[in-house]
Amino acid sequence: MSKRAPPSPDNTAQALDTAAKAALARWTASFSPAAGLLAWTDWAAHLANAPGKRLALTELALHQAGMLGQYLLAQCAGDGSAPLPSTDRRFADAAWQRWPFNVYHQQFLLAQQWWETATSGVPGVDPHHAQVAAFAARQWLDVLSPGNIPLTNPVVIRQTWEEGGANLARGARNAAEDVLREMAGQPPAGADHFRPGKEVAITPGKVVLRNRLIELLQYEPATKTVHPEPILVVPAWIMKYYILDLSPHNSLIRYLVNQGYTVFCVSWKNPDASHRDLGMDDYLSLGIGAALDTVAAIVPRRRVHATGYCLGGTLLAIAAAAMARDGDDRLASLSLFTAQTDFSEPGELGLFIDESQVSMLEAQMARTGYLRAGQMAGAFQMLRSYDLLWSRMVNDYLLGRRRPMSDLMAWNADATRMPARMHGQYLRRLFLNNDLAQNRYEVGGRPVMLGDLRLPIFSVSTETDHVAPWRSVYKLHYLSPAPLTFLLTTGGHNAGIVSEPGHPRRAYRILCRPANQTSLTADDWLAQVPQQEGSWWPAWLQWLDSQSGPANAKPPAMGAPRRGLPVLDPAPGTYVLET
Template identity: 40%
Template sequence: MSDPRDPSGKNPPGEPSLDDYLIKDPSSFALNLARMIEQAGKAASAWIEPREKGLKNDLLADPMTDMVKTLSKLSEYWLSDPVRALEAQTRLFSSFLAIWTNSIRRMAGETTEAVVTPDPKDKRFQDEDWTKNAFFDFLKQVYLVTGKWALDLVERTEGLDDHSRLKATFYVRQIINAASPTNFILTNPELFKETVASNGLNLVYGMQMLTEDIIAGKGDLRLRQADHSYFRLGENLATTPGKVVARNDLAEIIQYAPTTEKVFERPLLICPPWINKYYILDLSPEKSLIRWLVDQGHTVFVISWVNPDARHADKDWEAYIREGIQFGLDTVERRTGERKINAIGYCVGGTLLSAALALMAREGDDRVKSATFFTTQVDFEDAGDLKVFVDEEQISALEKAMFSEGYLDGMKMLTAFNMLRSSDLIWPYVVNNYMRGKDPLPFDLLYWNADATRLSAANHSFYLRNCYLENRLSRGKMVLAGHRISLADINIPIYSLAAKEDHIAPAPSVFTGSQCFGGDVTYVLAGSGHIAGVINPPQKRKYQYWTGGKAEGDLQDWLNNAQEHPGSWWPHWQEWIENKGAKKVFPRHIQSNDSDVLDDAPGFYVRLHT
C-alpha cells in the first residue's frame, strides 16, 4: 500500500500534520517547564505578599459572592424538578450525540456538516486546525453547543426578576468566555504548536510577564493590553498645544492654543468623565478630537480631573459641579470675557453636566447656551450590563470598602468595564501575554483604557445610588445643593450622540434619556461602540451615523425612518454648533507672560497614576 504522504514526510495539502504537535527536544522542554514553574512561584508570591501584610482584603465587595448567589437561584430552578432537569440534560446530550456521530462519520472518510459553527465575528477559532483537525473541531463544537445551552437555561428559567436574569446571563457569559478551549494550551492548536516549537520558552516568558503584572497591580493582576513603554503623555499622546490656566483640589482647566485666523465668539468647555483621564479626547494628533475642534475655530477648554485619594473622600456630586464644571465656566469667562458658552460632556461627564445644568437652571446661572452629550445616560432604567454590579447589597458592600479607604481603586472599575467585553478585552490578552509569552502591541486607545483612575467614595456612592439604583435624575427626584432638580428645566439646544454598539451607555438608554430635556434635542446615532463611535476622525472614513427626527417613541422606529450617512459625525456636529452661533472674533492667544499659566498641557493631574 502506498504512503499517502509526499516525499518530504508531510501530510497532503488540506490534512492536519501531527509533526507540529510532537516535542522535538524533550530535555529543553523539561528545562523550560521547570523555569516556568519557578516563575509561577514568583507570581504566586507577588499575589500573596500584600495579603499577608494586610494591604489587600478580597472579602470586601467580592463579586464572586454575588455570582455564586445568583447562579444558585438558577441551579435551584432546574434541579428542584427531576423532569425539568432531565429535559434540560436531554437537550444537551442530544447535541453532544450529534457532534459525536459526525466525528465518527468524519473518521470514516465521510463529509459532514458541523452541528454548530462560530459566529463570523468570533476571532478565537481562526487557526485552520480548528476545522481540519477532528479533535480540535470536536472540542470547538462541544464548547459552542454547551455555551448556547447554558445561556438557554437562563432564558428558560421561570420566576427570575429582570435584574436577577440580567446578572445570571452576565455571569454565565463570563464562565463561558473563561472556559473557551482557546484559553488553554492543550486545547488550543495554535498555542499547542507554538509551545512545542519554542520548547516551552513561551511559557517562561508568559510567567515572567504575569509576575510583573501582579507586582504592577500591587497584588492584583494589572492585565497589559498595550505596550506601555511606547507612550509618553505630552510626547506622542495628549500633544495638542495648550496651558493649564486654573487649578483647584479637584480639577485643572486647560486652555488650548488657537490655530485659525478667527475663532468662534462662544468658547467651548469640555467635561470628560472622571472615571478615566481626559486624553481619550486628545490621543495621537490624527485621532485627537480636541485638535480637530481647535482647527475648526473653537476656543477649547477642558476639565482635567484629579486622580483622587483619601483626601477627596467627601467630594460628592455637588463638589464636582462647583469645583469642576462651574470652576471651569468661571475660568472660561475670566479668560475670554464671554458669558455665552457651549459645553460638551462625555459619558458620566455628560451625566454630571446634565445635573449641573438642571441645578444651574434652578439657581439662575444661564452661561451655557448649548450642550452636547457624547454617549451619555441620564435615564438608567435600561442601562445595560453595568447594572449587574448595582443592587442594594452590592452597593452597601462597595461603600464599606470605599469609605474605609476614601476611594475606589481604579483597577476595580477597570476590571468591571473589561468584563463587559471579556472575550475581547480580557482573554485574548491572557492568552497572548501569559501563554504565548508575547508583548501586546502599542495601541493608544488600550493604553488609555489601562491608565485607570481612583473614584472618590462620596462621588461614586452618590452616582451609583442616584443614577443606577434609583434612577432619580430622569425622574426629577435628584437633590443637589438643597434643590430638587429636573432635566425638564434645561431649555437650551442639545446634541445627544449615542453609539449603536455601546455596552456602557446603550443607544436605547441614551435615546430614552434624550426625551427628558425641556429644550430641542438633536439625537444622532453613530456606528461602532462607546469609544470608537465617538473618536472617529473624518479623514479615517470609518463607520457611519444616522440622523432623523425628534427622539420620540422607540429607537427602532426612529432608526427605521432615519437617514444613514457614511463616515464621521464630527462635521455634522460642526454644522449644528455653527447654527447656534457662527459669529467669529480674533483668536484668544495665550501670552508668554500670562500670570494664569500654571503648566503646559496636558498638565499635572493627568500624570497622577493609580
C-alpha cells in the same frame, strides 16, 4: 471629673458591620458574595420548581448530544456540517475545523447554548438575578474554553511545533514582566511610549484655573479668527481627560481648535484619602461651576457650548437642568457623548450594582477613603473578558506575541481613583434610585428636571457600548422636549468616540428631532435612519457651526490676569500626571 458619654449602640453596631464588610471586601476583590449567592439561589430555587423548564433543558441536552453524535459519524465518513456554525472569533482559524479540534469547539458552543437557555426564561426569577446568573455562567465557560488551554488549542500547538517552543519561552518572559510591573505599580509594557505632555495630550494650551478638584485647560488658538462661542469639555472623572486629546492625528480637542473654536477642558484631580468627603455637589460646584465662571471671565458675554463625555456628560446634564431651573442662560448648546441620563436599563455594568454590592463598596471606601483605580477597570475587564483578558493571555503568554501598545490602550491603563462619598452618591442616586430620570435628583436642596431643558442638544452613542448602551442613552428623547440630534456611530464606548476623519471602517446614523415633537422608539429609529460612511466628527462640527456665530472674532487672551486668573502652567498641567 466629667464622664465621657458612652458610644451610641447603633453607631457601634454600624461601625462593626462596616469593618466586617471591609475585611470581606479585601478577600473578594470588593465583590459581594451575598449578591452572587442571592442570584444563584433565586435561579436555582425557581428552576427546581419549574418542571417544564427542566424538561425543555433535558430535551435540549439530548438533542445536542444527538447532533454532536451525528457530526462525529459524519466526520468519520469525511463529510458533515457542524451543528453550530461558529461566528465566535476564538475559533476563526481554519485549524479549528480539523479533527479533534472541531469536536472540542463544537462541544464548547453547545454547552454555551445550553447554559444561555438554562439561565434565561426561568419563571419567577428576578430579572437582575437572571442576568447575574447568566453572566456567571459565561465567565466559567470562558475559563474552560478550549482556546485557553494549550493542549486543545490548535493554533498554539502549531506555533509551538513550528518554533520549537520558543513562543512559550517568550510568553513566560511576557508573563514575568507583567507580574513584576503589576507588583511595582508600573503601567503595562509599552504604555511608557505614550506619556501625557510628551507623546499624547500635547495640544498647546495653558492651565488657567486650579482648585482642589480640577485644573482648567485653555487651548491656544490655531486660527487667526475664531467662533465667538467657546467650547467647555467635561470628561469623565473615572479616567484621565486626554482620551479627547490623544496623539495629534486623533485628538478631538486639536480638531476643534483647528476648526476655529476656543476650547477649554476640565482635567480632574486624581483623589486620595484626603478627598473622601467630596460629593456630587462638589463635582458640580468645584468642577462645572468653577469652570463655567472661569470661561465667562476669559470670554465675557459669550454663551458656551458645553460638551460632556460619559460620567462627565451625566454631570453636565444635571448642571444644565439646574441652570435651566434657576434661569441661568450661559449655555448655548449641550453635547453629550455616551452619557446616560436614565439608568433604568444601564446595561451590563448594572450586573455589579445592587444594594448588596453597593453596601460592600461603601464599606470598603469607608476604610480607604476612595475607590481604587483597578476596581472599576476589573469590572470592565469582566464585561469583555475575551477581548480584555483571555485573548491577551493566549496571544501574550501562549503564542508569545505582544500586541503593539496604542495611545488608546495606554490611556485605558491610566485609571483614577474616586472619592468615597461621591461614588456612593453616584451609585445610589443614579444607578439604584434613578433619581435624575424620575425628577428626584436635588441640586442646592431642590430637584432638577431634564424636562426644563430647551437648549439644542447633540447626543452621541456607540453601537457596541458595554458601559452606556445606546438604547439607554437614547432615552433622553423621552425626558426632554429640547431639539435633540441623536447620532449613533460604530465602535465601542471609547474607540467609537476616538473616530477622527480618515479612520477606517467607521460609519454613523444621525437624525434631528425638533423641539416638542414626538420621538421614535429606539428600534424604529434604527430601522428608519440610514447609515453614512465615515467619521462622525464632521457631522458634529457642522451642527456646532449651525449653533455658533461666524468665525470672525479675535481669539481671547490666555487666562484673565486682571480678573485673578493668570496662566499657571503649560498644558497638560499637573493633575493628569498624578498616579
